[in-house]
Amino acid sequence: MKITGVELRRVQMPLVAPFRTSFKEELHRDILLVRVVTPEAEGWGECVTMESPLYSEEYTDGAAEVMRRFLIPALTARPDLDANRVAPTLAKFKGHPMAKAALEMAVLDAELRAAGVSFGRYLGAVRDEVRCGVSVGIMNSIGELLDAVAGYLEEGYLRIKLKIQPGWDIAPVRAVRERFGDDVPLQVDANAAYALTDARTLARLDEFDLELIEQPLAAGDLYQHAALAKQVRTPICLDESIKSAEDAALALAIGACSIVNIKPGRVGGYLEARRIHDLCQANGIAVWCGGMLETGLGRAANVALAALPGFTLPGDTSASRRYYAADITEPFVLREGRLAVPREPGLGVSPLPDRLAEVTSDTEWVRA
Ligand SMILES: CSCC[C@@H](NC(=O)CCC(=O)O)C(=O)O
Numbered sequence: 001m002k003i004t005g006v007e008l009r010r011v012q013m014p015l016v017a018p019f020r021t022s023f024k025e026e027l028h029r030d031i032l033l034v035r036v037v038t039p040e041a042e043g044w045g046e047c048v049t050m051e052s053p054l055y056s057e058e059y060t061d062g063a064a065e066v067m068r069r070f071l072i073p074a075l076t077a078r079p080d081l082d083a084n085r086v087a088p089t090l091a092k093f094k095g096h097p098m099a100k101a102a103l104e105m106a107v108l109d110a111e112l113r114a115a116g117v118s119f120g121r122y123l124g125a126v127r128d129e130v131r132c133g134v135s136v137g138i139m140n141s142i143g144e145l146l147d148a149v150a151g152y153l154e155e156g157y158l159r160i161k162l163k164i165q166p167g168w169d170i171a172p173v174r175a176v177r178e179r180f181g182d183d184v185p186l187q188v189d190a191n192a193a194y195a196l197t198d199a200r201t202l203a204r205l206d207e208f209d210l211e212l213i214e215q216p217l218a219a220g221d222l223y224q225h226a227a228l229a230k231q232v233r234t235p236i237c238l239d240e241s242i243k244s245a246e247d248a249a250l251a252l253a254i255g256a257c258s259i260v261n262i263k264p265g266r267v268g269g270y271l272e273a274r275r276i277h278d279l280c281q282a283n284g285i286a287v288w289c290g291g292m293l294e295t296g297l298g299r300a301a302n303v304a305l306a307a308l309p310g311f312t313l314p315g316d317t318s319a320s321r322r323y324y325a326a327d328i329t330e331p332f333v334l335r336e337g338r339l340a341v342p343r344e345p346g347l348g349v350s351p352l353p354d355r356l357a358e359v360t361s362d363t364e365w366v367r368a
């Protein structure tokens, strides 16, 4: 395929409620969308960067700039591009996995729409629907948290993930266990808020029979996570630490984690995400699909990925209404705790033109 041009489009998506983690409180998402135009078809990509470099080193304005100056020109120079060639073409540019992932996603979408093949079928989906969990932010009170969890359980979510940080960990987890019982699959995500010196506090979470503790320590602390894993019984799951299949192989080799949260943007794209899935499956390691509050575009791709055989745990693949009153695509609606895998070619969804226009704050055409 030859790219004839790329549109960079910024959309402003207000959240239905504040979403607070150990590093930030989100009130809205300023999202960079990418539309790749080729003679055969167009494709959409979603860049999952935050506005500021607080989750990882990337941020949205930086992603747009690196795409505009380096990544898009490298891709448009190739007359023979396809999705498998995006990462090798961009490999000479260091880092920027989320920016690269958005472009690969858009090229893959265009390629698959032209071929009449869905994301799920291309990636290797074995299910027509995926079991869904939900991520619950840090709240102002235990009461507010319990009301939120009650609402999500009522909606049918099959797993609850609680954001934690020092000072908001043991008490909220205990309160959720006491209110909703021991049978609700429950896990926590610290977003790297703890240090190895907090091992005793983290070990106190063992009494609550959690599915996992996600990213307790800093992204670069692989060795420290391996040391922590020897001091807590609850399985350690990594998120921010795993930026490639190579990182995953090292983390498994040194015992830094026993479960992996796979986020295509964090690892440079859906093809690398599949490689991590394959590596983990071959090593008997469970994986699940993480989330970055995606619109229906990224949500469609994540749900397709989550249908691969090794995704045995419910992911943060929630319904559109978890974050947005009105998505930019037809909404993903939870049914019996599950989301259906799109079956149409490519992502299987497209932005609704009127809705997209409503939320667009900027659009820029980068000519090939
Ligand atoms: C704004 S924080 C985004 C990263 C966070 N994502 C979630 O908690 C799930 C978000 C979602 O449901 O998309 C994580 O560290 O796993």
Ligand SMILES: [Mg+2]
Binding pocket: 189, 191, 214, 215, 239, 240, 261, 290
């Ligand atoms: Mg996480």
